[in-house]
Each structure stands twice: as structure tokens, then as C-alpha cells.
Amino acid sequence: MRRLSGVSAIVIACLALSGCGFGGKRQSAVAERPSRETTSSVRPMSPVPVADIGAADGEAAALQEALAWAGPVPEPQAFMPAERTAGMPIPSERPVAMLAPENPAIGAEPRGRSRIYSHRFRDAKPINFGKRSPRKLAVHGVDVSRWQGNIDWTKLRTQGANFAYIKATDGGDHLDPMFKKNWRRAKEAGLKRGAYHFFYWCRTAGEQADWFIRNVPREAGALPPVIDVEYNGESSCKRRLSPERVREKMQVFMDKLERHYGQRPIIYTAPDFYRDNLRGAFLSHPFWLRSVAAHPSKVYPGRKWVFWQYSGSGLSHGVDGRIDLNVFHGSEEDWHDWVSPRES
Template sequence: MRIPGVISFLVASLCLAGCTSTASVDALDLQKPSNETTSSVIRPPAPIAAVPAAMAKNASKAEMAPMADIAPVDKDRPFGLAEEETVAFPAPELPDNAEPTVEPAALVSPPRLLSRAAPPMLAGPVTRYGFRDAKPINFGRGASPRHLAVHGVDVSRWQGNVNWDKLRAQGANFAYIKATDGGDHLDPMFTRNWRNADAAGLKRGAYHFFYWCRTAGEQADWFIRNVPKVEGALPPVIDVEWNGESSCKRRPSREKVLEKMQVFMDKLERHYGQRPIIYTAPDFYRDNLRGEFLDYPFWVRAVARHPAKVYPDRKWLFWQYSGSGLSHGVTGRIDLNVFHGDERQWRAWAGGRISVADAD
């Protein structure tokens, strides 16, 4: 009498296990990366924005500087553009183990205009350099970034509550603000920084830290969903670098890196009507970008030697020359950057009237 009952129990258990297994497989399928390739993006018949021709000139075949000439990453500063997993100066209210929060509304609603539309030109005159540096570098006679007129900063949650008026008064004319990384992380200070930088009269732009374990299309969609399309904003930035501290240990081939970058940049260019700027560091540039993307503006990190020595075959638009800047507007250190041109060229480029080449 008990045998049929046992058999029924076993059959029911197997069915339940089968359902559970199927549910697990479905969950895994949802997380599979798509087979997205560059060809999946339909390119516009003509460039959306004027291509900085200074970046489009054929690069020379000069050899890269030996690795001994490239400064190691400063362990006392955030990695690259303040990548979240390696920062040393968290905001007091954000402990080291805190994870970036994601605004639920960003997942289901279109981008919100976080502030008034900025005019095409600068809100005020260029403020001269007034920063201090905890680790100043002698870049050589005539090569100091101080000889260039227009300085700025890049910030993320790790700078905490920024006093933008003080930062502006000390010499920040522009700010690149961390917006997103990967396909699901939104910097919790982005909205506040985006509004307040504009209110203080800085030209502002947003950057995305590229995550090599997510598809490019997902990441582009996430950035577009969270970064407003605002008149007068600086072009968006894709931050590409190797980060040994990241949870993603994948290092795609050069071919795959270029493909993913192109997909991401095509989507942003179509949406914002501006050609994205590529930020990179020496090792990533050496492995992937030398001789590539000649019609894109570059923002290069070179904190020990002049970019001409670290990137001898590359025209550049912005130079990140220090990760140890000091300002009355922030607690701790801040990345310092400079525009490659004089005040007239800056106003013309930032206002969208001429390309970088025309300014040279």
C-alpha cells in the first residue's frame, strides 16, 4: 500500500526539480551578453558634428615611450577618472564599502533636464590657474600645463559635497562629472554636481567609465538614460582604461575593444549630436588605441611627463596632468586638467563655432 505513495512522491519531486532547474537556466539566459557588433549600429550618412581635424591628421609612427618613462598610478589618488573601486578619498558621508545607488526612476523614465539649458558660450570670463598640488611635477621648460590658459577638473562621488563657487574662483573653468559606469551604476552625486557646476558658471560635461564585462549597447543606453541632453554641455566622454582592482578581470582583444568602443560612441553621437571624447591612460593606449580613432578628440592622462613624450603620435584636446590637486572647494585631492589652446580657442571650441584644428 505504501509503494504507490512513494512513487507518487518521487515523481512529484522530480517535476519540482525540473521546474527549478528551468527557472535557473532562464535566469542565466537573461544575463547573457548580447552578440552586439559594430555592424549592428547604423551609421549616419554624414558626421553629426564637426570632426576636430587636429585629431584627424595621420599619426606618425614614432615609437611609444618606454614603460619606465610612464608614471605608475598614484596609489594615493582615485584610479584614472576616479574609478569607484580604488578611490582613496571617499566623501565623509559615503564609506569605502558603500555601493553607488541607482535611481529607480532612471530605469523607467526618459532623461530629465536637471537644470536650465546653458547658453552656447561661456557664462563668464576664463578664471586663471590658482590650484595647489600636493605632488607637483616639473614637466620641463616651457612644458608646464600652467602655460595653458583654461584649466578644469573632473569629479565623482569621492569629492563629496563640492563647493563649486570656490572651485570656480580658484581656476576651474570646466568640469567633467562622473555619471555612470557599466550598465547599472549611477554616481549618486551626479545630479547635484551637474546642477551646481552649471549654477557656478562652469562648462560641464559627463563621463562614463567603460566596463569590459557588459555590452557596449547596454552601457550606451544606460548613459543616455541618465545624462540629460542639454544645450551648451561639453561632449560626452568614454573613459577606457585597464583597472586591476575592478571586479571585471576581462581584457578583451584589441579588435574587440575597438569594436565595443565604436558601438558605444556611435550611439552617443547619434543621441547628443556631439562626437564623444576618448579619455585614456598610457598602458591602455599602448595596448589598444595607438593609431586608432584619428577622427576623435582625445583626453590623455600624463602625470609625470608631457603628453608629447607619453603619446608621441597623438593629438590631444585635454590633458589630465595631476591627480593630487588641492582646492578650497573640495576636501582631499582632485584631478586637474587643461584644455589644449588659448582662451580665444577655448571660447570658440566650447561654443561649437570652430573645430580644434581651426583654432590651431
């Protein structure tokens, strides 16, 4: 009995110290379990990946600049205006001020035509697209958000990321905590980059546009802004609006961005959302289409597109984990012609 009591005491003490090392690992493994979602825009709310976004000693000036990036933080509204769908919850996320210290430039954006790097990405779940493979197109790129953590943009570019779309905002009050850092570093590495907004159907289109405009700089050389419209099973907003109401809200948002940035926004969407809401609509708008199992011509018949997101399981030097892969619809010459008007 005396020996058994000693063992029991040791076990109890071990449990009190987080299971002698394995209890904490189990908890960490559960927290780090990858999402089953197939797009980097749609993830369940969880801690931000470990990233160097804290301010170090002696960086007060950089901190002040970072805090001023998004302006004052609005107070959450307890009740929705009449334009907002009645009774639906407001996203709980609050804006996150960026605290990334300034770092030496990786390299200035080149003057004139930028170099096009050939495709060197790998894919954890490769698809055989046959004769219409995205590999036959010249200009590849990526889209990223907080879920990619710290990115080595120079390595990513040399792997074939000639452009990047960077997650900026959700709804009317959430700023991706890695946006400012990614926005700056992508430019320093010489990528053409643009920002995208994940649209919430339970917030007014006008306030979402205002939030995006408040947080995304209007810069020469930036790619057109993107409105990301897709179904999100993780969202607190569960209502499915009518196609007419969906298109109405999108139009309000896009018109406001076009007036501010001087560029017509690009519409990003996925097959199910497109089928239910967008077939035959917005014929004068450029589209960015998700199609990871077949060529867009089969999934979105008759729809013209500028970008094709052909994989959600890309692998590349410079990024830990998977990344979305995209391609521009055209040749190198077409790409230069498309981006050149945006440089002025």
C-alpha cells in the same frame, strides 16, 4: 583578587562600549584610508563620502523629481547575452536614485562668453614639466566623482576650474550617487560641464550606451560626452580583450552616443591602455590624455589631444582632499571657439 576582578569588569564593560572611544576611531581610520589609485574614476568600492544628498521634510516634490531622474531601475540579468563576454561577472552596484534637495541657485550661467579664471590650484605632488608646463595653457578644469563628496562649486570655479567633467555612469547599471547634484551645481556656478562614462569590458557596449543616455540629459551648452577606457585592477571583470575587440566595443558605444547627443564623444585613456589598444586608432575622435609625469607629446607621440589630465593630486578651495586637474589644449580664444557651437 577582588580588586583585580573589578578592573576586569571595567575593561569588559569598556570593550562592550566600543573600546571606550578608541576602537571606533581605529575602525573609522581604516575605512577612510585613501585609495592608492591615481585616478578618481578607479576606486575600490567603499561607502560614499558624507554628503548632503538626503531629502528633508517638506521636499516631496524635489524627492519625486530626483527619483524620476534615472527612470525605473532595471533588474540585474542573471545571464549575459551572446554579445557579452561569457562567464564574467556583472558589476554588483545597483542604480542609486538621487535624493538631493533643490537649493537656491548659486548664480545663473552667464550669457555669451563665460569668464576664464586663471589657474590657482595647488598640487600635493607637483611635477616640473619644464617649458611645456600645463600652467602655460589658459583654460584649466577638473574631473570629479562621488569621491570628492560635497563640492563648493563657486569656490572651485574661482580657483581656476573653468570646466568640469562629472562622473555619471559605470557599466550598464550603476549611476554615480553624486552625479545629479554635481551636474546641477556646476552649471549654477557657471562652469562648462560634461559627463563621462566608465566603461566595463564585461557588459555589452549597446546596453552601456543606453544606460548613459538614460541618465545624462541632452542639454545645449554641455561638453561632449566622454568614454573612459582604462585598466581597473579593482573591477570584477578581469579579462583583457584583444585590441580589435576593445576598439569594436568602443565604436559601438561612441556611435550610439554621437547619434543621441549630436557630438562626437571624447576618449579618455591612460598610457598603458593606450599603448596596448589605441595607438593609431580613432584618428577622427578627440582625445583626453592622462599624463602626470611628462608632456603628452612624450607619452603619446603623434596623438592630437583636446584635454590633458596632468595631475591626480590637485588641491583646491571648495574640495576636501585631492582632485584631478586638467587643461584645454589651446588659448582662451580657442576655448571660446570650441565651446560656442555647443551653446545652441
